Amino acid sequence: MELNVLKGILKQHDLRITDCRLDVLDFFIQSEHAISTRALETQFGQYDRVTLYRTINSFTDSGIIHSIPDDSGFARYGLCHETCNPKDHTHDHVHFKCIRCGQIECLPDHHVPTVSIPGYTIRNTELIINGICKSCNS
Amino acid sequence: MELNVLKGILKQHDLRITDCRLDVLDFFIQSEHAISTRALETQFGQYDRVTLYRTINSFTDSGIIHSIPDDSGFARYGLCHETCNPKDHTHDHVHFKCIRCGQIECLPDHHVPTVSIPGYTIRNTELIINGICKSCNS
DNA sequence: AGTACTTATGCAACTTTATTGCATGAAATA
DNA sequence: TATTTCATGCAATAAAGTTGCATAAGTACT
Numbered sequence: 001m002e003l004n005v006l007k008g009i010l011k012q013h014d015l016r017i018t019d020c021r022l023d024v025l026d027f028f029i030q031s032e033h034a035i036s037t038r039a040l041e042t043q044f045g046q047y048d049r050v051t052l053y054r055t056i057n058s059f060t061d062s063g064i065i066h067s068i069p070d071d072s073g074f075a076r077y078g079l080c081h082e083t084c085n086p087k088d089h090t091h092d093h094v095h096f097k098c099i100r101c102g103q104i105e106c107l108p109d110h111h112v113p114t115v116s117i118p119g120y121t122i123r124n125t126e127l128i129i130n131g132i133c134k135s136c137n138s
Numbered sequence: 139m140e141l142n143v144l145k146g147i148l149k150q151h152d153l154r155i156t157d158c159r160l161d162v163l164d165f166f167i168q169s170e171h172a173i174s175t176r177a178l179e180t181q182f183g184q185y186d187r188v189t190l191y192r193t194i195n196s197f198t199d200s201g202i203i204h205s206i207p208d209d210s211g212f213a214r215y216g217l218c219h220e221t222c223n224p225k226d227h228t229h230d231h232v233h234f235k236c237i238r239c240g241q242i243e244c245l246p247d248h249h250v251p252t253v254s255i256p257g258y259t260i261r262n263t264e265l266i267i268n269g270i271c272k273s274c275n276s
Numbered sequence: 277a278g279t280a281c282t283t284a285t286g287c288a289a290c291t292t293t294a295t296t297g298c299a300t301g302a303a304a305t306a
Numbered sequence: 307t308a309t310t311t312c313a314t315g316c317a318a319t320a321a322a323g324t325t326g327c328a329t330a331a332g333t334a335c336t
Contacts (some may be wrong), residue, residue: 069266098257113251115248115265117245118276119234119276120269120271123270125266127266128266129260129263130262130263130264131258131259131262132261
C-alpha cells in the first residue's frame, strides 16, 4: 500500500512513524487472515521479537487491530474494519476459523446478531465460526 | 457432589478413577464459571502442574470439558453441558465474559443462532458476549 | 486376594510465549 | 538544529505448556 496512506493511519492514531510499524501495518492490510505473533516473528526477523510485541500492543491500544479469541492458546490479531476507537472496540463482524488450514478470517459482511440477557449488561459480542473456509472447500 | 456420581462420569468416559481427576471434576461441577489452568494450580497445589495439565487434556479429549476461546491468551475450560462426545464437541450455548470480575460463564439457556455463509462449510459456532455479569450488576 | 498389565503421577528438564529494565537511537515539536 | 519524547534492541526474567522417564497406582483376570 502506498506509503503516505500507511503514515496517515499511524498519525491518525497518534503513533510515531517508524519502519517497524509501517511494515507491520502494511502486512496486516495485505493479509486476508488474522495474524499470529509467530507469523510476525517469522515474517519480520529483521526486528526484535520485543519490538514486534510492542508494535502489536500499540496497535491494539490505539484501535488499529483487535485481538481475536481463540481456544488454541495463543493470540491472533486482525485489522479493525469498522469504526474503532481506543476506548471501545466494536467488532460486530464474524470471525471464521478454518479447521483445515487453521487460518482465521474476518467476515465483515456478516454481522453478529443482537442478544439480550436479563440481568446482564452487554458491551459487545463475538461470533466465531469453525468450519472449512472457501479456499479449502474448492 | 457424591463420590459415586463423579466416579460414574469418569467411567462413562473411559477414564481411570484417580484422586486428582475426582477433585478436578468436582471442582468443575461446583464452579459456575469457566476455569483457567492457573486457577486449577492454585486450587490444587497438592498435585503437580503437569498432572493438572494432563487431567485437563484427558477431560477435553473425552468430552467432559471444553476449552473456551478467550483473547486474553490463556485457555479456560468449562463443563460440557449438552451431549458432547469425544469426536464432536457441539456447544451451541453462549459464553459470557464479565469485563469487571473477569469470570467467564456458560449460559446454556441461550443458544447460538444458525449462520450460513456461501462457500463455507460450518462445523460449529461460538458466541462470546462481553459485558457485566449478573452478580457484578447487582 | 494376588498377579500381570496398563495407565497416571511426580520430578526434572526444556520449549514456547510474553514481559520488563535500561541504554541507545530515532522521531516529533518548536 | 536543539530538545524532548518515545521506539528499539539487548539481556534477563517470567509465565505457560510440553516431554521423557522412573515410580506408583488403577484395572482386569484368575
